[in-house]
Amino acid sequence: MAYRTINPTTNKLVKTYPNHTDADVEAALDAAHKLYKSEWSKGPIQPRLKVLERLADLIDARKEELARIATVEMGKLISDARDEVWIIAEIARYYARNAEKFLAPTRIDSQLGDAWVEHHPIGVLLAVEPWNFPYYQLMRVFAPALAAGNPVVAKHASIVPHCATVFEELVNEAGAPKGAWTNLFITSDQVANIIADERVQGAAMTGSEGAGSAIAAQAGKYLKKSTLEMGGNDVFVVLDDADIDKAVDIGVFSRLHISGQECICAKRFVLHESIAETFLSRFTTAMAAVKIGDPLDETTRLGPLSSADAVKGLSGQVARAIEHGATLHLGGNAIEGEGNFFEPTILTNISRSNPAYFEEFFGPVAQVYVVKNDDEIVELANDSRYGLAGAVFSQNIERAKALASRIATGAIWINTFASTAPELPFGGVKRSGYGRELSELGIKEFVNQKLVLVAKS
Numbered sequence: 001m002a003y004r005t006i007n008p009t010t011n012k013l014v015k016t017y018p019n020h021t022d023a024d025v026e027a028a029l030d031a032a033h034k035l036y037k038s039e040w041s042k043g044p045i046q047p048r049l050k051v052l053e054r055l056a057d058l059i060d061a062r063k064e065e066l067a068r069i070a071t072v073e074m075g076k077l078i079s080d081a082r083d084e085v086w087i088i089a090e091i092a093r094y095y096a097r098n099a100e101k102f103l104a105p106t107r108i109d110s111q112l113g114d115a116w117v118e119h120h121p122i123g124v125l126l127a128v129e130p131w132n133f134p135y136y137q138l139m140r141v142f143a144p145a146l147a148a149g150n151p152v153v154a155k156h157a158s159i160v161p162h163c164a165t166v167f168e169e170l171v172n173e174a175g176a177p178k179g180a181w182t183n184l185f186i187t188s189d190q191v192a193n194i195i196a197d198e199r200v201q202g203a204a205m206t207g208s209e210g211a212g213s214a215i216a217a218q219a220g221k222y223l224k225k226s227t228l229e230m231g232g233n234d235v236f237v238v239l240d241d242a243d244i245d246k247a248v249d250i251g252v253f254s255r256l257h258i259s260g261q262e263c264i265c266a267k268r269f270v271l272h273e274s275i276a277e278t279f280l281s282r283f284t285t286a287m288a289a290v291k292i293g294d295p296l297d298e299t300t301r302l303g304p305l306s307s308a309d310a311v312k313g314l315s316g317q318v319a320r321a322i323e324h325g326a327t328l329h330l331g332g333n334a335i336e337g338e339g340n341f342f343e344p345t346i347l348t349n350i351s352r353s354n355p356a357y358f359e360e361f362f363g364p365v366a367q368v369y370v371v372k373n374d375d376e377i378v379e380l381a382n383d384s385r386y387g388l389a390g391a392v393f394s395q396n397i398e399r400a401k402a403l404a405s406r407i408a409t410g411a412i413w414i415n416t417f418a419s420t421a422p423e424l425p426f427g428g429v430k431r432s433g434y435g436r437e438l439s440e441l442g443i444k445e446f447v448n449q450k451l452v453l454v455a456k457s
């Protein structure tokens with residue numbers, strides 16, 4: 001894998017980065033393992049939490065610069081990049097302020113004696129991360145790992161090396177000791193060797209099913225704990241009693257957020273038949289009116305896809321869906337000229353035998369389904385290999401809550417866009433992966449939850 005920055009707005013090469021050698025990987029593992037065995041990891045939590053507080057302040061102070069780096073490197077709107085920078089500082093602060101409480105011993109009522117569970121670091125972790133949230137994905141692993149005392153070696157996506165480098169610099173500047181977070185520009189083979197290494201105790205991976213499966217297989221072979229945050233095919237359900245204008249606004253935003261390249265976002269629009277025509281008509285008008293262009297321009301609403309390959313892949317998916325009988329209701333094409341732009345697209349009449357029915361479209365392509373009742377909604381929503389998230393729009397909150405309980409995903413949002421916050425757990429079921437990041441659940445994925453029992457005298 002060649003690590004290089006290619007600006008997706010222009011497709012011009014900005015910079016290439018040399019790969020790390022096996023000797024570099026060995027030095028990184030050695031430093032990380034030494035740190036794990038030191039007082040820093042095993043001792044009091046306060047020095048580690050101070051680093052997180054400092055890191056949050058450093059990030060806040062460099063917000064605009066960090067946002068621009070992400071926009072130039074992977075093409076998200078500058079306003080979205082600022083939001084991402086804001087939230088990574090919040091995640092660092094959240095663990096700085098709550099990790100001590102989360103990791104405190106918890107007592108258990110037992111007839112066998114005085115019992116409690118302690119939380120200890122387990123050792124060096126590997127993080128393998130995608131480009132679509134080039135800082136947030138790193139912070140979701142780093143902040144809880146640092147608080148818990150687990151050093152991390154990280155392999156970021158090959159198209160965001162500048163974000164990877166700047167994140168490591170910030171961590172070092174915040175006072176994290178050598179080995180706490182080491183960025184490595186490495187190949188899949190080197191990733192596999194790291195998982196096999198005895199010093200490494202866990203792997204946290206976010207990305208596609210193919211990569212997740214490769215990492216989970218290697219972790220399984222060497223009996224290492226792993227968490228997988230994979231893709232999704234989230235439903236965006238609009239019931240007959242929904243506020244249609246609100247659902248249209250949020251639906252357009254959600255489907256086009258990060259140019260449609262977000263794991264949790266509206267991908268399958270599931271419309272109650274009585275409002276389907278109205279919703280589709282307003283949704284189509286709004287999608288068609290979106291301003292497409294330079295993501296650094298504050299007025300742009302849809303930027304480029306992350307790479308030329310992404311455009312090729314998405315074009316192929318749309319063409320295949322149409323070949324198999326889907327109706328192209330809007331858009332459908334890559335935009336000619338400089339950069340990796342793709343039209344806002346709507347597909348209707350997708351049958352279950354169409355490959356699109358089960359696929360994740362990682363771009364501005366909405367699939368639309370029409371249903372008759374709540375049972376059909378549940379059946380369609382759960383007829384998916386994924387199970388990441390979903391949204392339900394209704395003015396009847398009790399009805400929406402009942403539906404939310406029946407949909408098999410890691411999260412459901414009612415009358416809102418899939419939002420993330422440090423205190424909200426994040427993760428999926430089925431092929432969307434396993435394990436949780438963020439919140440108290442996230443920090444407990446990679447700690448030894450050790451039982452201690454004092455016998456009754």
Ligand code: NAP
Pocket residue numbers: 001128129130131132133155156157158159187188191206207208209210211212214215229230231232262263264360362388426427428432
């Ligand atoms: P990807 O190709 O799987 O890449 C993710 C990371 O895995 C990159 O660092 C990539 O490195 C690495 N990788 C790829 N193949 C590998 C292998 N065989 N061994 C080791 N590492 C490997 O994913 P993507 O297509 O860029 O990302 C988009 C996917 O991520 C979508 O499906 C999206 O839904 C999902 N996602 C999920 C979440 C979540 O929290 N659930 C969040 C964001 C994204 P290279 O770049 O060098 O190939």
